[in-house]
Amino acid sequence: MIPDINLIPKVERNQQGSKLLYILMSIVALLLLSLFLWQYFGARAQITELQAEEANLITQRDQLLSDVNTSQSVNQGSLEQSLRFVETVSYPVSPLMDEIQGLQPSNSYLRNYTFNPGSVSISVDFETLSDVATYVSRLSNSSYFTDGQVLSITNSGLGEELGTEGVTNFDVIPRQSVEITLLINETYLTTGGVQ
Known part of the structure; x- marks a missing residue:
């Protein structure tokens, strides 16, 4: 058998450097994850606000369209009357x-x-x-x-x-x-x- 002779002194590897690297990487990953979560919840809040504003604007648009339709139906006669008047009065003033x-x-x-x-x-x-x-x-x-x-x-x-009825001012x-x-x-x- 061959004897096991190791003349190189035993040097232990430094485990501290690799542990520090893993801790640093996990902190960076947690920070990135918390940033993404913050942006996600912020975007959801903005979406709900924008949806409420959109619903409000749609009701305003519908109200304005109904107002326009009623005013057009009311003014239709006067518009026709105006056109008839302009056609009958066609002389330079x-x-x-x-x-x-x-x-x-x-x-x-x-x-x-x-x-x-x-x-x-x-x-x-x-x-x-x-x-x-x-x-x-x-x-x-x-x-x-x-x-x-x-x-x-x-x-x-x-x-x-006022109050001087019957009095003549010459x-x-x-x-x-x-x-x-x-x-x-x-x-x-x-x-x-x-x-």
């Missing part, structure tokens, strides 16, 4: 407005105007009744209008005080508010103001 304002005497104020298929209704404020008569005669002589009708004349005093001159309807000469208007 700028020359009419220029003529109405150009014939006004000084210190008068055009308060309101309304266009109808064959006429224009205006409301004008004047200082005196003679200004009213002058303006109506100017409109009657205008080529843009065939006839002018005074519907109403009302006094509106400036600076009227320092204040009342203004005359006049409602006039003018029939449009459509042939003159369509030819561009030339006869």
Whole structure:
């Protein structure tokens, strides 16, 4: 038999280094696992919040769609009426407005105007009744209008005080508010103001 002779001294391996490496790797793995779990639960919470917000937005969308549908059904008649009105009133209004304002005497104020298929209704404020008569005669002589009708004349005093009924203030001159309807000469208007 061969004798077992080992002349190399026995050196034990250092087990401390490998244990430290395994502990360090397990700590890193636990940190990564806890990070993934934190992100997972955070994402689940965000998903539930977003689902609740989505449900809320869907109910708002449905409500707005129902509002649009009801408003379209309500406004359908008025839209058709507006279209019919625009089709019947197909004349230029700028020359009419220029003529109405150009014939006004000084210190008068055009308060309101309304266009109808064959006429224009205006409301004008004047200082005196003679200004009213002058303006109506100017409109009657205008080529843009065939006839002018005074519907109403009302006094509106400036600076009227409350509680002074029956007391006449001679320092204040009342203004005359006049409602006039003018029939449009459509042939003159369509030819561009030339006869």
